[in-house]
Amino acid sequence: MLQYTIRRLLSLVPVMLIVSIIVFMIVHLTPGNPAFLILGEDASAESVAQLEQQLGLDKPIVVQFFDWLKNIVTGDLGQSVYSSEQVKTIIASHIGPTFSVTLLAIFIILLIAIPVALFAVWQRKTLLDPIFISVSLLGVSIPEFWFAMLLVLGFAVTIPIFPVAGYIPFAEGWFEWLYHLILPAFVLAAVEIGLVARMLRDGMLEAVNQDYTRTARAKGIRESVVLMKHVFSNALIPTATVIGVMIAGLLGGAIIIETMFTIPGMGSLLIDSIHRRDYPVIQGVILFIAAIYVLVNLCVDLLYAFLDPRIRYD
Amino acid sequence: MFKSKRNILAASILVLMTVATLTASLWLPTSPAHIDPSERLLSPSGQHWFGTDHFGRDIFALTIVAARISLLVGIVVAFLATLLGTATGLIAGYYKKADAIVMRIIDGMLAFPALLLALALVAALGGNVKNIIIALTFAFWPVMTRIVRSAVLQVKNIQYIEAAKTTGTSDFVILTRYVLPNALSPIIVQGTFIFAKAILAEAALSFLGLGVNPATPTWGSMLQESQIYISIAPWFSIFPGLAIVITVLSLNMLGDGLRDAFDPHAVKQKRVKKVWPLWRARKTQKQWAREKEQKSVAENEYMGKEV
Amino acid sequence: MLEVKDLKAYLDTSTGVVKAVDQVSFTVKAGETVGIVGESGSGKSVLALSLMQLNPTPLTFYPQGEILFEGRNLLGLRERALRKMRGNEISMIFQDPMSSLNPIFKIGNQLIEAIRSHKKMPRHKAEAEAIELLQDVGIPDAERRMHEYPHEFSGGMRQRVMIAIALACRPKLLIADEPTTALDVTIQAQILEMLRTIQNKYGTAILIITHDLGVVARLADRVMVMYSGRIVEEGSTADIFYRTSMPYTWSLLRSIPRLDEAGQDRLIPIQGQPPNLVTPPKGCNFSPRCPFATPECAEIDPALTERRHGHRVACILSEMEFEEQKQLLEAVDRKEVLA
Numbered sequence: 001m002l003q004y005t006i007r008r009l010l011s012l013v014p015v016m017l018i019v020s021i022i023v024f025m026i027v028h029l030t031p032g033n034p035a036f037l038i039l040g041e042d043a044s045a046e047s048v049a050q051l052e053q054q055l056g057l058d059k060p061i062v063v064q065f066f067d068w069l070k071n072i073v074t075g076d077l078g079q080s081v082y083s084s085e086q087v088k089t090i091i092a093s094h095i096g097p098t099f100s101v102t103l104l105a106i107f108i109i110l111l112i113a114i115p116v117a118l119f120a121v122w123q124r125k126t127l128l129d130p131i132f133i134s135v136s137l138l139g140v141s142i143p144e145f146w147f148a149m150l151l152v153l154g155f156a157v158t159i160p161i162f163p164v165a166g167y168i169p170f171a172e173g174w175f176e177w178l179y180h181l182i183l184p185a186f187v188l189a190a191v192e193i194g195l196v197a198r199m200l201r202d203g204m205l206e207a208v209n210q211d212y213t214r215t216a217r218a219k220g221i222r223e224s225v226v227l228m229k230h231v232f233s234n235a236l237i238p239t240a241t242v243i244g245v246m247i248a249g250l251l252g253g254a255i256i257i258e259t260m261f262t263i264p265g266m267g268s269l270l271i272d273s274i275h276r277r278d279y280p281v282i283q284g285v286i287l288f289i290a291a292i293y294v295l296v297n298l299c300v301d302l303l304y305a306f307l308d309p310r311i312r313y314d
Numbered sequence: 315m316f317k318s319k320r321n322i323l324a325a326s327i328l329v330l331m332t333v334a335t336l337t338a339s340l341w342l343p344t345s346p347a348h349i350d351p352s353e354r355l356l357s358p359s360g361q362h363w364f365g366t367d368h369f370g371r372d373i374f375a376l377t378i379v380a381a382r383i384s385l386l387v388g389i390v391v392a393f394l395a396t397l398l399g400t401a402t403g404l405i406a407g408y409y410k411k412a413d414a415i416v417m418r419i420i421d422g423m424l425a426f427p428a429l430l431l432a433l434a435l436v437a438a439l440g441g442n443v444k445n446i447i448i449a450l451t452f453a454f455w456p457v458m459t460r461i462v463r464s465a466v467l468q469v470k471n472i473q474y475i476e477a478a479k480t481t482g483t484s485d486f487v488i489l490t491r492y493v494l495p496n497a498l499s500p501i502i503v504q505g506t507f508i509f510a511k512a513i514l515a516e517a518a519l520s521f522l523g524l525g526v527n528p529a530t531p532t533w534g535s536m537l538q539e540s541q542i543y544i545s546i547a548p549w550f551s552i553f554p555g556l557a558i559v560i561t562v563l564s565l566n567m568l569g570d571g572l573r574d575a576f577d578p579h580a581v582k583q584k585r586v587k588k589v590w591p592l593w594r595a596r597k598t599q600k601q602w603a604r605e606k607e608q609k610s611v612a613e614n615e616y617m618g619k620e621v
Numbered sequence: 622m623l624e625v626k627d628l629k630a631y632l633d634t635s636t637g638v639v640k641a642v643d644q645v646s647f648t649v650k651a652g653e654t655v656g657i658v659g660e661s662g663s664g665k666s667v668l669a670l671s672l673m674q675l676n677p678t679p680l681t682f683y684p685q686g687e688i689l690f691e692g693r694n695l696l697g698l699r700e701r702a703l704r705k706m707r708g709n710e711i712s713m714i715f716q717d718p719m720s721s722l723n724p725i726f727k728i729g730n731q732l733i734e735a736i737r738s739h740k741k742m743p744r745h746k747a748e749a750e751a752i753e754l755l756q757d758v759g760i761p762d763a764e765r766r767m768h769e770y771p772h773e774f775s776g777g778m779r780q781r782v783m784i785a786i787a788l789a790c791r792p793k794l795l796i797a798d799e800p801t802t803a804l805d806v807t808i809q810a811q812i813l814e815m816l817r818t819i820q821n822k823y824g825t826a827i828l829i830i831t832h833d834l835g836v837v838a839r840l841a842d843r844v845m846v847m848y849s850g851r852i853v854e855e856g857s858t859a860d861i862f863y864r865t866s867m868p869y870t871w872s873l874l875r876s877i878p879r880l881d882e883a884g885q886d887r888l889i890p891i892q893g894q895p896p897n898l899v900t901p902p903k904g905c906n907f908s909p910r911c912p913f914a915t916p917e918c919a920e921i922d923p924a925l926t927e928r929r930h931g932h933r934v935a936c937i938l939s940e941m942e943f944e945e946q947k948q949l950l951e952a953v954d955r956k957e958v959l960a
Binding site for chain 3 (some may be wrong): 114210214215216217220233308
């Protein structure tokens with residue numbers, strides 16, 4: 001297990017290198033002079049030259065990349081062009097809301113997907129099964145921003161029980177925090193519930209027909225124990241692989257949801273920065289999200305090995 | 315492939331939608347560009363089936379016309395991502411040396427949530443149809459590479475491919491004639507899913523104001539515009555959204571159906587079609603079994619006479 | 622102890638209703654070993670699973686028959702009562718030991734689960750019992766191996782674990798469905814030997830289901846031959862091997878190598894394919910492939926009738942007729958060999 005963990009950690013090095021190249025290239029893909037883009041077309045030649053020097057844009061591109069990479073590795077993400085604050089500090093102040101809303105969404109997903117999948121497998125021979133498939137397909141086919149609009153229409157406009165927007169930090173009271181987040185977190189979760197439940201159901205249906213399930217039944221243990229212990233635990237292994245996809249969906253969805261519900265998280269920051277052409281912040285946020293995603297995938301792989309003893313001892 | 319009713323339904327919806335949007339100018343009663351300030355935000359009626367927007371434009375006409383961008387982006391992205399993904403996947407799966415390099419790059423690209431990567435690229439390149447297609451292709455093809463690669467790895471060492479190698483068949487012929495056909499079903503299925511995802515992503519980009527030129531109606535941009543009118547004109551938000559859901563759902567249904575159709579291991583088990591009450595299923599099964607038995611015995615007797 | 626009366630088990634498949642088990646009756650007495658022999662697709666596995674009612678429902682249904690275990694009809698039992706029976710009084714081992722153990726739980730866990738599902742006892746006691754069981758089925762270093770996962774065991778060792786699980790609650794009947802088919806020949810012999818020892822120690826009756834006549838010859842007291850869902854011959858092991866009275870059994874014996882008959886060094890396969898069980902042939906099911914078939918065979922479906930004590934045969938040929946025909950065919954065989 002230790003060896004596996006080390007090997008997996010080492011494989012992150014090339015991945016993060018590619019990630020940083022892509023993030024770096026974002027600015028340089030932009031048609032035209034980045035300095036002009038930041039300052040606007042009518043900027044004076046001097047201020048453009050000054051900014052170019054400040055951002056190191058006058059050096060060859062490879063040199064620029066390694067300078068940039070050196071800074072990143074030492075933890076220096078640069079300075080915002082818009083507010084002159086350190087990108088690090090800006091990102092740090094926006095982590096909380098994104099973290100809250102995604103965590104709550106994951107909680108909702110598990111809370112709904114697991115019982116739904118269990119129920120679907122238990123009643124697998126009834127008409128419930130095709131209904132389940134259709135609903136889960138519908139779930140992944142709804143754009144989250146549209147679903148959010150419908151929920152806002154339903155629960156914030158027609159029957160106003162939830163706030164339409166805003167974010168209260170956890171420190172200012174857990175109830176207010178939860179109350180403001182429940183709608184956005186639910187929207188964020190809704191799209192992924194179908195995916196996770198479907199994967200769990202497929203995994204369980206696979207396991208239900210396996211020989212070891214028959215062995216378990218032959219022991220004379222209760223069907224509910226067979227399903228919960230033998231079938232469910234085996235279904236967790238394939239399901240672990242969709243956790244990565246789920247987190248990607250959540251991080252992507254958070255960008256939209258935060259914008260819609262005016263939650264001051266990483267997503268709002270990214271969209272605002274794109275509109276402001278604040279490239280250092282854009283790069284910083286994208287790099288940060290990618291790094292988180294890579295770490296999550298690492299954890300998923302380790303979880304996978306933990307769940308499946310056959311991998312653990314390889 | 316079209317054995318299941320579900321697949322036929324999904325395919326028909328998509329064809330109908332494509333034909334409708336391409337021939338829109340021939341049959342739409344009101345032009346989508348027709349602005350009438352006196353008809354702002356009218357609710358659905360006989361004249362305006364889906365109501366009107368804040369410029370007094372007909373939402374039904376707009377929704378139909380907006381399908382063009384969505385379907386165009388979807389199909390082109392699905393095609394390009396499939397093409398690129400298949401090529402890189404074949405190379406990575408077949409040549410060990412290329413595998414290490416290609417897969418490192420793919421892993422790096424997969425380190426971004428797809429929407430984030432697309433967003434970053436569109437932000438850098440600027441929003442127009444061409445750039446959105448580039449960005450989404452870039453965001454979605456790594457998945458295809460992985461799928462094709464694993465399909466190739468599965469068939470690579472099968473005897474007939476070894477045999478073809480020993481008789482001196484060129485790699486290109488082996489890849490296109492022997493390896494590719496075996497990877498075809500996952501490619502088609504994944505291609506369908508990419509089509510669906512691309513439509514959703516394009517709508518999201520437009521919704522965030524990073525899509526195509528605002529003058530061209532798309533479902534995403536319509537939804538963005540409708541957002542502030544949601545409490546007074548909910549139809550403005552509902553119909554373009556429904557259009558997205560129907561299109562994407564059809565594609566997902568088709569992909570799901572195709573996966574089942576291609577899967578040789580799928581158990582074609584008969585189901586007891588009984589919804590309610592669920593917990594009495596056991597009893598009804600017995601009744602059902604009895605009926606079935608009587609029927610089958612009768613059938614068998616009939617068959618016996620025939621022979 | 623176990624009495625199966627006129628059992629039918631039908632499978633509902635997309636091509637039609639398959640009569641996998643048709644009008645099967647037999648008994649198993651306490652402590653004896655009974656073998657069921659048949660080709661693949663003869664319905665023997667469905668029969669085995671039916672006894673435990675582990676067939677997937679509603680794929681399988683039972684339009685008729687009784688499975689009496691100590692006087693109680695298992696077919697009529699509710700799920701809860703059946704559960705108390707499974708693993709406790711009747712238990713089962715399966716063909717493929719590689720996939721029959723749950724890959725993600727330790728061997729000890731799976732054994733203890735079997736013990737505690739029917740006996741209320743504290744965990745440490747169950748653990749001690751589990752170790753003892755593992756030693757009984759011949760697993761060395763049992764205490765350490767309790768904490769290993771199935772993939773760390775070889776096929777033979779896994780089948781031993783399966784047997785230990787099956788014996789956990791000292792069942793009265795052990796159903797072994799092709800227990801050695803997936804194993805190497807040397808391992809097969811060890812497992813069979815072990816089954817014998819265990820049977821002597823625990824006094825369990827064994828119903829062994831196999832396509833391998835060698836296994837049956839080695840282990841069984843009585844044998845039933847199954848063909849296309851029916852029992853076609855039943856008798857003591859000696860009856861079946863030395864006083865064969867049914868063309869199918871005879872053909873089956875002729876198709877396997879035997880060391881004791883010097884003259885016959887050629888194997889004669891059975892012609893044709895097993896019948897389609899959705900629309901079985903009229904008359905005797907074996908008639909299309911039977912070298913003895915008369916026109917009558919395509920009309921009359923012979924019932925299982927007793928020839929001598931405990932030896933039942935389903936064939937319209939009398940013993941005399943069969944003997945005559947058999948010698949004729951064997952003479953032809955020899956001629957071919959000589960030529």
